[in-house]
Each structure stands twice: as C-alpha cells, then as structure tokens.
Amino acid sequence: MSYSIRKRLSWSLSLSIVLVATISGGLSYVGARIKANDRQDDTLRQVAQLVRLQTPDMLSVREAGNDDDTTDYHIGIEPINPPPNWPASHEQRQWPSNLSPGMHSVQLDDDNYQVMVTPVRGGALFAVFQETDIRKHIANSSAWRAIVPLLILIPILLLVVNDLLRRLLAPINELSQAVNHRDNDDTSALPLLLPTEVQPVVLATNRLLSRLGESMQAQRRFIADAAHELRTPMTALSLQAQRLEAIALPADARVRLQALLTGITRTRHLLDQLLNLARIQNAMPASANKSASAAPLTTPVKASFTRVLENTLNGARTKQIDLGVSDAPADEVNVRANEDNLDSIVRNLVDNAIRYTPIGGQIDVSLRIEHAHAIISVQDSGPGIEPSERLRVLDPFYRVLGTEQLGTGLGLAIVSTLLQQLKGSLVLTDREDGGTGLLAQVRLPLAH
Amino acid sequence: MRLLLVEDDAMIGEALEATLREASYAVDWVRDGLMATTALKTHGYELVLLDLGLPGKDGITLLRQLREDGHATPVVIITARDNVEDRILGLDVGADDYVLKPFDAKELLARMRAVLRRKAGAAAPVLSNGIVSLDPATHQATSPEAEPSILSNREFALLNALMVRPGAILSRSELEDRVYGWGEEVDSNAIEFLIYTLRKKLGSSAIQNVRGVGWMVAQA
Numbered sequence: 178m179s180y181s182i183r184k185r186l187s188w189s190l191s192l193s194i195v196l197v198a199t200i201s202g203g204l205s206y207v208g209a210r211i212k213a214n215d216r217q218d219d220t221l222r223q224v225a226q227l228v229r230l231q232t233p234d235m236l237s238v239r240e241a242g243n244d245d246d247t248t249d250y251h252i253g254i255e256p257i258n259p260p261p262n263w264p265a266s267h268e269q270r271q272w273p274s275n276l277s278p279g280m281h282s283v284q285l286d287d288d289n290y291q292v293m294v295t296p297v298r299g300g301a302l303f304a305v306f307q308e309t310d311i312r313k314h315i316a317n318s319s320a321w322r323a324i325v326p327l328l329i330l331i332p333i334l335l336l337v338v339n340d341l342l343r344r345l346l347a348p349i350n351e352l353s354q355a356v357n358h359r360d361n362d363d364t365s366a367l368p369l370l371l372p373t374e375v376q377p378v379v380l381a382t383n384r385l386l387s388r389l390g391e392s393m394q395a396q397r398r399f400i401a402d403a404a405h406e407l408r409t410p411m412t413a414l415s416l417q418a419q420r421l422e423a424i425a426l427p428a429d430a431r432v433r434l435q436a437l438l439t440g441i442t443r444t445r446h447l448l449d450q451l452l453n454l455a456r457i458q459n460a461m462p463a464s465a466n467k468s469a470s471a472a473p474l475t476t477p478v479k480a481s482f483t484r485v486l487e488n489t490l491n492g493a494r495t496k497q498i499d500l501g502v503s504d505a506p507a508d509e510v511n512v513r514a515n516e517d518n519l520d521s522i523v524r525n526l527v528d529n530a531i532r533y534t535p536i537g538g539q540i541d542v543s544l545r546i547e548h549a550h551a552i553i554s555v556q557d558s559g560p561g562i563e564p565s566e567r568l569r570v571l572d573p574f575y576r577v578l579g580t581e582q583l584g585t586g587l588g589l590a591i592v593s594t595l596l597q598q599l600k601g602s603l604v605l606t607d608r609e610d611g612g613t614g615l616l617a618q619v620r621l622p623l624a625h
Numbered sequence: 626m627r628l629l630l631v632e633d634d635a636m637i638g639e640a641l642e643a644t645l646r647e648a649s650y651a652v653d654w655v656r657d658g659l660m661a662t663t664a665l666k667t668h669g670y671e672l673v674l675l676d677l678g679l680p681g682k683d684g685i686t687l688l689r690q691l692r693e694d695g696h697a698t699p700v701v702i703i704t705a706r707d708n709v710e711d712r713i714l715g716l717d718v719g720a721d722d723y724v725l726k727p728f729d730a731k732e733l734l735a736r737m738r739a740v741l742r743r744k745a746g747a748a749a750p751v752l753s754n755g756i757v758s759l760d761p762a763t764h765q766a767t768s769p770e771a772e773p774s775i776l777s778n779r780e781f782a783l784l785n786a787l788m789v790r791p792g793a794i795l796s797r798s799e800l801e802d803r804v805y806g807w808g809e810e811v812d813s814n815a816i817e818f819l820i821y822t823l824r825k826k827l828g829s830s831a832i833q834n835v836r837g838v839g840w841m842v843a844q845a
Contacts, residue, residue, distance in 0.1 A: 408705040412727035413636030416644055419730040423647060445727050452707065483794050483838055490792075490835065491844065501836020517709070542837070 183346045190338050198331045202324045209320035217312050218280065218291070224252055225295040225305045232298045233260055251311045257294065257302040272304055282309070349375055356382075360597065362458070364390030394459075401455035404448050411448060415441050443585075450587040453521065454573065457594050475511045475624035476519045478544050478551055485523045486542070489531060496536050500527070503541035503556075510544060511624040512551045514599045519621075522595055525588035526555040526617045532584055533559035533615070546623070550601075553619040556608055561615045567605045592619070626741075627651040629670040631661040631687070632703070633679050637726075641674070641703075644730045658682025665691060670698055672737060677704040677715070685718055692719035699740045703728065754791035754842050757831050759784055770828025779804050780826075783819050784842075787832065792844030794835050 228236065236254055256263060257272045270285055272292070281292045289309035297303050348371050356367070366383040369376060418441055421434055482502055493500035512519060523542070530540045538558040545552050562570060562577060569575050571593045574586040589603075596603050601621040608614045628650045632638040638654050645652045653668065655661045658681040665673070673691075677684035688700055702715045705726040715723050721740045724733055742750070752759045757768045764781045767773040776784060786795060786803040795803075800816050812818075820832050820840060832840050 405705055408726045409634050409637060412705075413634065413640050415727050416637065416640035416730055420640065420644055420647065448727075456708070483796070486835055486838055487792055487794050487841070490794075490841075499836065502838050503836070505837065 182349075183342055187339050187342050190342070191335055194331065194334055194338065198327060202327050205323050205327070206320045209323035210316045213316035213319045214312065217307065217315065218293075221252065221280070221291065221293040221305050221307060224254070225293040228254055228303055228305055229295050229297060233263070233301055233303075236297065236303065237262075237264055251307055253304075253306050255304050255306070257304055260301065270304075270306075276302065276304070278302065345372070348372065352379070362393065364393065397455050397458050400451060401459070404451040404455065407448055411441070411445055415445065447585045447587075450585040450591065454587055454591050454594065457518075457591060457598070474513055474515060476514055476516045478510045478512055478519070478553065479505055480509075481516065481519045481523055482542055482544070484520055485527055488524065489527050492528075492531050493540065496531065496534070496538075498531060498534050498537070499539045500531070501541065502543065504543040504545065506544065506546065510546060510551050512621040513624045514595075514601075514621060518595050518599065522592050522619055523553065523555070525592050526619070529584065529588050530555050530557035530559065530615070530617075533557060535559065547620075549623050550620050551623055553621065554616060556614060556616045558612065558614045561607055561613055562605055570605070571603075596621075626671050627653070627668070629661065629664055629668075629673045630654045631656075631658070631673065631679065631684070632676045633657060634676070637676075644734075648734055656680075658684070658687045661687055662690070665696065665698070672741060673698055673700045674737075675700050675702050675720070677702060677706055677711070685714060688715070688718050688720060697744075699744050701733075701737060701740055703733070752785070752788040754788065754844060756843060757784075757788070757827055759788050761785065766827055768827040768831050770830070771826060774826045776823070776826070779819055780823050783816070784823055784832075787840065787842045791842050794839045794841045796839040799839065 233256060236256075255270060255272070257276055258274060259269050263269070270290075272285070273283065276283070276292065276294045278294045278296060281294060283290045283292050283306075290306045291309055291312055292304045292306040294302055294304055352367065352371065352375075364386045366386060367379050369379060369383075371379055418434070418437055422438070426434060479502075482505070486500065486502070490500060514522075527540065527542065534540055534557045540558070541554075541556045543554045543556070545554075566577050570577060571589050573590040576584070576586050593603050595601075596619065599621060601619060604618045604620070606616050606618070608616045626649075628645060630638065630641060630645065630652050632641060632654065633656050635656075638656065642652050642654045653664060653670070655664050658679045660681075661673075661675075661679075662682065664670075675684050675688060679687070684702065684704070688702075691698070691700070699721045700719065701722045701724060702720045703724045703726060704711070704715075706712075707725050712723050721743070722736050724736055752761065757766060759766045759776075759781075761781075764776045764778075765773055766776050766781075766784060782804045783800055786800060787793075797816050801811050804816070804819065805811050823832055830843075832842060834840055
C-alpha cells in the first residue's frame with residue numbers, strides 16, 4: 178500500500194503535539210486553580226490576622242470605608258452577631274450564629290461564601306469572607322492566564338513542524354517530479370544531493386538506470402550494426418539482379434525479375450530507414466547538442482519542401498497524384514532543426530501520404546506560423562487513420578490493419594523520434610475541411 | 626578506359642567487375658590496400674573505385690597517400706559508412722564523389738561519367754534529360770513532340786536554368802534571377818509567358834509545373 182511519509186509524519190506529529198498540549202494544559206489549568214484557591218484562603222487568613230488586632234468600632238469604620246467594594250479580592254468583614262452600635266445602614270448578612278473560629282464554606286440564601294471566622298479584641302466573632310463565585314472567577318482567570326502562552330504557542334508549533342516537514346521532504350518531491358518528467362530515453366544518473374536516508378534508493382536507481390541505458394545502447398548498436406552488415410550482401414545481390422536486366426529474357430522471366438528488383442528496392446529502403454532510426458535514437462539529447470554545433474541549427478522550410486518534392490514527385494506522378502504546396506508565407510521561414518532532420522520529417526510524411534492516397538488523389542503540403550512555431554501540414558485524400566490507431570502508428574513496424582501498403586513501418590517512428598529531440602510535436606487528425614483523408618501537422622520552434 | 630576497383634568483398638567485387646565490363650570499362654580488381662598502392666604505382670588508371678573498409682590499408686589512408694604523391698586520378702568512394710562525418714572526411718581527403726552501398730548500378734555508372742566529364746573539363750555539352758535536349762552553343766532545343774527550334778535569349782536562359790539539373794524545382798523568383806539582369810523590370814507574369822512560349826515550341830509536357838513551388842523538367 179502506498180502512503181505519504183509527509184502526511185503520516187505531519188498527522189502523527191500534530192496529533193502528539195495536540196495531545197501533549199491538552200494534557201499539560203489541563204494539568205496546569207487545574208494546578209493553577211488549586212493554587213489560586215490556596216492563595217485566596219491564605220489572603221483570608223492574613224486579613225483575619227489583621228482583623229484580630231482590631232476592636233469592633235475600628236472595624237465598623239474600616240468596613241464603611243470598604244463599602245464601595247473596589248478591592249480586587251472582594252473581601253468583606255462582618256460581625257457574626259452585629260453589636261447594637263454597628264452601622265444599621267450597612268447590609269448585614271445573617272451568618273449562622275453557631276460558626277466557630279476557623280475556615281468555613283457557608284451557604285446563605287443563593288450565595289456561597291468562603292468564611293474565616295476570627296475573634297476580635299473584646300471577644301466578638303467576626304467573619305472575614307469572600308463570595309465563592311468571585312473566588313471561582315479569580316481562580317479561573319488566573320488558571321487561564323497560566324495556559325494562554327500554551328494556547329498561542331501550540332498553533333505556531335504546529336505550523337513550524339509542518340513547514341519543516343515540507344522543507345525537509347521537498348528534495349524527495351523534486352526528485353519524483355524530475356523522474357516523472359523525464360524523457361523515455363533519458364537514462365542519465367539522478368542527482369545525489371539528497372538526505373542520506375534516501376541516497377541508497379537513488380544510488381540503486383542510478384545503477385538500474387545505467388544498466389538500462391547500456392542495454393538500450395546495446396540494442397540500438399545491434400540494430401545499426403545489423404543494418405550496416407546487411408548492406409554489403411544487399412549491394413552484391415542488387416548488382417547481380419541488375420545485371421540480369423541487361424540480358425535478353427523471356428517475357429515471364431522479366432516479370433519475375435521486376436518483382437525481384439522491387440523486393441530488393443524495398444529491402445534497401447527498409448535498411449536505410451532502420452539505420453536512420455538507429456542513428457536518430459543514438460543522437461541522445463546530450464550528444465545531439467554536440468553534433469548540433471557542427472551542423473547549422475536553422476533550416477529554411479520552403480527549401481526543404483522543394484527538395485522533398487523533387488524527390489517524391491516521380492512517385493506521386495506514377496499514381497497521378499496532384500502533389501504540391503498549397504499555402505506558405507511569402508517570406509522565408511526558418512526552423513530550429515538541421516537540414517537532414519527537417520527533410521527527413523517532411524519526406525516521411527509525404528511518402529506516407531503518397532503511399533496511402535488512391536490513384537488520382539491530391540496531397541497538399543503547407544506552412545504557417547503560430548505562436549513562434551512553424552506548423553507544417555501534409556494533407557492527403559487517402560483513407561485517414563482511425564482515432565484509436567493514431568498513437569499506435571507512431572510505434573516502429575506498426576501498420577494499420579487491412580492496408581496492403583509496402584511501407585517500412587518506420588516512417589512515423591522516425592518522424593516522432595526526431596520531433597521529440599527537436600522539441601516539436603506531431604498531430605494526426607482528420608482533415609479540417611470535412612473530406613476524407615489524413616492531416617499530419619508538425620509543430621517546430623522557429624529559429625531566431 | 627581503364628579502372629581500378631578496390632573492394633575486399635568477393636560478392637560485390639565480382640558483381641561490380643562484371644557490371645563495369647558490360648559497361649565497356651577495362652577493370653582491374655584488387656582486394657586490399659597494399660595491392661591497390663602497387664597497382665596505382667605500376668599502371669595508369671583513369672578512375673579509381675575505392676571501398677573504405679579494407680584489409681592491409683584503410684581506404685582513407687590510401688586516398689590521402691595517393692593525393693600526397695600528386696596523383697590527380699579521379700576517385701569515387703563506394704562504402705557502407707553513411708554518416709555525415711565519414712562523407713565529409715572522404716571528400717576532404719580528395720575523393721571526387723561518394724556513393725553509398727547499396728547503390729544502383731545505373732547510378733554508380735552515371736556518377737562515374739559525371740566525374741570523368743568534370744575531369745575532362747568538357748566544354749558546355751548538349752544538355753539533355755532524355756526527352757528535351759538543349760545545345761548551349763546554338764540555342765537549339767529538340768523534343769520528340771515538336772520540330773527542333775531555336776530559342777530566344779530569354780527562353781534559352783530559362784530552359785538552360787532548368788536543364789542544368791533535371792528534376793530540380795525552381796521557383797518563380799529563382800527563374801527571374803536567372804533570366805533577368807539586375808535592375809531589369811520584370812512583369813509579374815513574365816515567367817509564365819516564357820514557359821507558355823517554350824511549351825508551344827517543345828510540347829506541353831516539356832516543362833512541368835509543381836503546384837505551389839515552381840517548375841522543372843523531368844528527370845532522365
């Protein structure tokens with residue numbers, strides 16, 4: 178099963194942080210409340226200590242002064258049994274008369290009080306008290322204050338942890354992106370500037386890539402060598418067959434000789450195309466740049482059209498096909514490709530068009546400019562290609578079922594391989610004017 | 626005409642020797658570079674057909690030595706090495722042409738003829754594509770579809786431009802460059818008019834139009 182390390186780490190770390198924060202927050206909240214209660218009890222006791230030294234008269238004055246309830250602690254001082262000279266105006270709570278000196282929790286009417294009962298000078302009992310609601314309120318707010326920093330810091334910590342995770346795992350993401358966007362044929366090593374934990378994987382991948390590259394190289398070299406080695410016997414065969422042509426032969430032998438010569442021509446064409454494809458595939462991006470500096474990287478398109486038409490007109494005319502250039506800008510258009518490669522692209526498309534266009538058909542080659550790209554189109558009046566087949570026909574030796582055409586099956590493979598290297602593209606579609614036939618559009622960057 | 630064929634492969638050598646004999650050349654066939662050097666020292670040849678991958682001495686080395694010794698004998702390389710660098714190297718070292726295996730016997734013979742013609746420095750020969758022929762000396766054009774006729778200077782310039790390389794397509798502006806001098810006013814349909822008059826004199830198929838590109842005369 179696949180999973181993301183980043184997501185897992187992020188979730189589990191976040192969860193642990195929240196859990197730890199909740200527990201420690203809860204503990205400090207409870208602790209702070211208990212402490213606040215203790216502190217308030219201490220305060221009551223201290224006040225009681227002071228009250229103890231007073232006479233009831235002095236306390237009545239003091240109590241009057243304290244009547245505005247402005248102190249933070251809302252501590253009240255009242256006699257349990259008010260003496261006769263106690264100021265009547267004051268709101269006097271009806272304390273239970275049986276309260277002994279010491280700390281009590283007392284309920285009067287609807288209010289709860291924490292009361293410290295103490296005797297004063299002269300022996301009368303006084304209550305130093307505080308409303309429980311106020312006490313609770315004070316305890317709660319000081320408990321909250323204790324966990325506020327935690328509440329602020331936890332989200333920051335979560336953000337920092339997630340950001341760190343993203344940063345630390347970014348090289349791995351970049352690596353997988355880079356591997357994803359690689360060309361099919363790119364077997365160069367992956368960069369090793371990665372965390373040590375991932376390096377073994379990258380090293381193993383690089384070893385695999387280099388073995389893959391070697392075997393791809395070996396395969397291409399084999400194709401090139403095989404095609405090359407076949408040339409010598411093909412030359413001998415072709416020369417011998419051509420010598421037969423010069424001899425007076427019976428009519429039926431001549432027909433068979435023609436078939437033989439056609440077969441030889443076809444085989445030679447196949448060898449040429451095989452070698453072309455092997456050569457193009459061997460010119461990998463890295464080495465392509467090297468050879469590009471030798472050959473000029475800019476080629477006029479219309480000159481290429483002329484060369485290709487010069488070489489294909491005979492074939493077209495034997496099938497009475499009207500082959501021509503239907504549309505091209507008056508000015509010269511240069512594309513970023515060398516002459517051989519551009520000619521090869523146009524040639525293969527025109528060859529295919531001639532092969533599949535019926536006798537008396539029409540083939541239009543055209544050129545236009547679109548977004549700093551040259552669009553080279555070859556449109557024929559043949560049967561076209563089914564949409565489902567349009568990608569498959571780019572594979573070497575793939576032929577559309579039901580066609581008996583004697584192509585090599587390599588033309589479109591050569592075109593698409595070349596276009597990959599030239600940063601161009603090939604699109605095969607139906608004709609835009611609604612007629613039957615194939616429209617092959619090549620898109621190539623303009624040269625500057 | 627005596628030729629030296631340097632080819633190590635027995636099958637190709639035999640076939641090529643026979644083909645060349647049938648084309649009325651006298652052929653000496655050697656199979657390695659050392660024998661080729663000896664043969665070149667002892668006999669005079671008018672043309673050498675040279676394979677590059679040879680035992681004993683590589684074809685390129687042989688050719689380089691030949692040129693360093695001052696031999697001007699035309700050399701046509703016949704090889705299976707088809708990359709551009711090899712072709713450039715061969716021509717730079719002193720080959721007169723470079724023919725790639727497998728080749729058509731007819732093409733090889735035509736290339737040999739062209740090399741020999743260039744070496745002879747033949748004065749403007751009669752140009753022909755097998756259908757139309759044009760004599761640069763008299764401006765006379767002949768074609769199977771019509772009587773021989775003398776062409777005007779402009780007609781001749783246009784046909785000559787096309788006949789120099791049959792099968793090559795020349796655009797309107799290329800033809801205008803060949804037919805008209807600098808600064809001459811050219812009517813927009815001047816080329817079409819010249820082609821019309823040429824077709825009238827030589828038959829309608831003498832000059833072929835290639836839609837959207839230009840005109841050509843058929844290749845032989």
